[in-house]
Structure formats: C-alpha cells, structure tokens
Amino acid sequence: xxxxxxxxxxxxxxxxxxxxxxxxxxxxxxxxxxxxxxxxxxxxxxxxxxxxxxxxxxxxxxxxxxxxxxxxxxxxxxxxxxxxxxxxxxxxxxxxxxxxxxxxxxxxxxxxxxxxxxxxxxxxxxxxxxxxxxxxxxxxxxxxxxxxxxxxxxxxxxxxxxxxxxxxxxxxxxxxxxxxxxxxxxxx
Amino acid sequence: xxxxxxxxxxxxxxxxxxxxxxxxxxxxxxxxxxxxxxxxxxxxxxxxxxxxxxxxxxxxxxxxxxxxxxxxxxxxxxxxxxxxxxxxxxxxxxxxxxxxxxxxxxxxxxxxxxxxxxxxxxxxxxxxxxxxxxxxxxxxxxxxxxxxxxxxxxxxxxxxxx
Numbered sequence: 382x383x384x385x386x387x388x389x390x391x392x393x394x395x396x397x398x399x400x401x402x403x404x405x406x407x408x409x410x411x412x413x414x415x416x417x418x419x420x421x422x423x424x425x426x427x428x429x430x431x432x433x434x435x436x437x438x439x440x441x442x443x444x445x446x447x448x449x450x451x452x453x454x455x456x457x458x459x460x461x462x463x464x465x466x467x468x469x470x471x472x473x474x475x476x477x478x479x480x481x482x483x484x485x486x487x488x489x490x491x492x493x494x495x496x497x498x499x500x501x502x503x504x505x506x507x508x509x510x511x512x513x514x515x516x517x518x519x520x521x522x523x524x525x526x527x528x529x530x531x532x533x534x535x536x537x538x539x540x541x542x543x544x545x546x547x548x549x550x551x552x553x554x555x556x557x558x559x560x561x562x563x564x565x566x567x568x569x
Numbered sequence: 570x571x572x573x574x575x576x577x578x579x580x581x582x583x584x585x586x587x588x589x590x591x592x593x594x595x596x597x598x599x600x601x602x603x604x605x606x607x608x609x610x611x612x613x614x615x616x617x618x619x620x621x622x623x624x625x626x627x628x629x630x631x632x633x634x635x636x637x638x639x640x641x642x643x644x645x646x647x648x649x650x651x652x653x654x655x656x657x658x659x660x661x662x663x664x665x666x667x668x669x670x671x672x673x674x675x676x677x678x679x680x681x682x683x684x685x686x687x688x689x690x691x692x693x694x695x696x697x698x699x700x701x702x703x704x705x706x707x708x709x710x711x712x713x714x715x716x717x718x719x720x721x722x723x724x725x726x727x728x729x730x731x
Contacts, residue, residue, distance in 0.1 A: 392634030395613030400642025411657040416695040420719040434723030445599045452603020457702025460611035475623040491618040513689025514711030518718025520683025528693040537643030542668040542676045549680020557688035558625040
C-alpha cells in the first residue's frame with residue numbers, strides 16, 4: 382500500500398482514476414465534474430457586488446462543489462504526508478530546457494525560484510503567481526470551464542465547445558511556453 | 570440590461586435555471602471524493618509545474634497518456650450510464666447539460682487565456698488548491714488572483730464577444 386506512495390503513479394493508473402470522477406459525481410448526485418465553477422461560486426458567496434453573473438443561489442448550485450474543493454485541499458495535504466518525498470522525475474530534455482532558463486531547483490513539485498513567498502517579491506515570481514492566477518480565473522470563467530470541465534467532462538461527452546476550448550488551452554500554453562516564459566523566467 | 574441573450578454558464582458545476590435542492594446528507598460524499606481527487610492529483614504529479622512544462626514541450630508522453638485515458642474512461646462510463654439508464658443516488662435521471670456553442674468565440678479566446686495562465690502557474694484550478702495542501706502556500710495568492718480574474722470576467726461579461 383505505502384509502496385504506491387513512494388513513487389509517482391503510472392499514467393495508465395492515474396488517467397483512468399481521474400476519468401472515474403465523472404461517473405462517480407453523476408452517480409452520487411447528478412453533478413458534472415468541473416473545478417473552475419468554484420471560482421464563480423466563491424465570488425458569488427464573498428463579493429457578488431452588483432454583477433449579474435454572481436447573483437444566483439450559489440449554495441444550491443455549488444455547495445457540493447465547494448465541499449469537493451475543500452476535499453481536494455485536504456487530499457493534497459494527506460498525499461504529500463504519506464510515503465517518501467521525492468523530486469518530480471521529469472525527462473532529461475525538460476530538465477535541460479529549464480536549466481537553460483535559470484531553473485535549477487528540481488526538489489519540489491514547483492520550482493522554488495518562482496513559487497515561494499520570497500519569490501513572489503521578484504518580477505518573474507509575481508508574474509507566475511499573480512498574473513498567471515488572474516489569467517486562470519478570467520480564462521476559465523470566459524470559457525465556462527477548465528481542464529476538468531472541458532478536457533475531461535466535455536470531451537468525454539463529445540461536446541464541440543469543449544474541443545474548441547481545449548485547443549485554446551494548448552494554443553495559450555504553447556505560446557506561453559515558447560514565447561513568453563523564456564523571457565519572463567530567463568530575463569526578469 | 571437583460572442578460573438572457575448571453576449563453577448561460579453550464580457545466581463546471583453551474584447549472585442555469587432551476588437550482589436543484591441542496592442534498593446536505595450527500596455533502597460528506599463530495600468531501601470524500603474531493604479528498605480522493607486531491608490524492609490522485611498529487612500522486613499522479615499532474616499538479617506539478619514541471620510536468621506541465623514537460624507536456625507543453627512535448628518531452629514526455631505522460632500527461633497526454635493521463636488526459637487521454639481519463640477522457641476514454643469517462644466517455645465509456647457515460648455510454649454505460651446512458652445504456653443502463655442508471656439514476657443518481659439522489660434519484661435524479663443522469664444528464665449532462667450541453668453547453669451552447671454560439672459562435673464559439675468564448676471557448677477559443679477564454680480557452681487561450683486560461684492556457685496562458687495554466688503555463689504561467691503550472692496549475693489548473695484543481696491543482697491550485699491541491700498545491701496549497703501540498704505546502705506550496707504561496708498558491709493562496711494565485712487563488713485570490715484567480716478570484717479577481719473571475720470577478721473581472723463577470724463585470725466585463727456583457728461587453729465580451731461570444
């Protein structure tokens with residue numbers, strides 16, 4: 382059992398497990414698997430203002446999902462405390478590419494050069510966390526879904542909007558990886 | 570100003586129109602499923618900025634294998650649920666509300682904006698929260714910023730193309 386927590390799970394175990402959350406949530410309460418709706422629910426619960434988009438019954442629509450999200454946080458805590466901590470075993474090519482940009486600490490799940498409270502005070506850390514977070518929130522709300530809602534639930538349901546959204550995810554991700562991040566991480 | 574001409578946000582847990590009754594008795598079930606999802610996100614390493622970079626640089630099959638097999642598993646499950654006509658534990662017939670296509674602009678542009686953020690943070694919304702649990706507490710700032718982004722969208726919504 383604990384052996385499962387000493388190394389990363391293979392893709393053919395992790396993928397189907399993630400896919401099973403779609404039928405699990407449907408069978409539990411006819412709920413559609415998708416995380417980003419929670420950002421809207423949280424806005425609606427905390428600061429709806431006079432914005433039409435946030436004026437709805439967030440408890441009726443999203444309390445189940447917010448509870449699910451609290452679980453995700455707890456699950457992340459539990460999983461990181463079981464088994465032996467280890468570096469992410471990324472490919473040698475990726476390691477070389479990132480070293481070229483000035484990323485040298487491969488010991489955590491996210492590079493410490495960008496994702497610590499101290500790094501937040503650097504321009505590249507600020508852009509990665511604050512600008513990146515803003516784009517995640519704006520983009521998922523505009524596209525009405527994220528990786529879970531579109532790439533998993535939507536594609537599995539053969540929805541054209543989700544296919545367009547996923548192509549957009551990769552267009553943005555590739556543009557950032559090849560044109561923006563080399564400048565942000567390498568030069569700032 | 571009327572908002573009815575704009576497509577409603579469906580999916581991602583947001584259902585337009587009549588809201589279903591809150592089944593509070595089922596909330597522990599969602600909590601347990603969420604915990605399981607947080608564990609899977611962590612042990613599969615899909616919450617890692619490094620894995621996302623590896624994916625966008627096409628330097629490993631891993632993330633494509635994970636997303637691909639997740640979609641196939643979910644799709645097969647949906648077919649089986651439809652064929653058998655299973656109902657949810659709450660007694661509702663199972664249905665995924667289809668998103669309106671419109672001109673598709675919101676999905677193309679919104680998707681691209683999210684893709685930029687995905688590469689910047691190395692995390693989509695689920696992993697952002699799982700990372701906080703993993704001890705990358707600076708992601709609390711990313712979540713607050715994501716809430717600001719969602720709020721900005723809500724405010725700009727009537728002026729955006731769909």
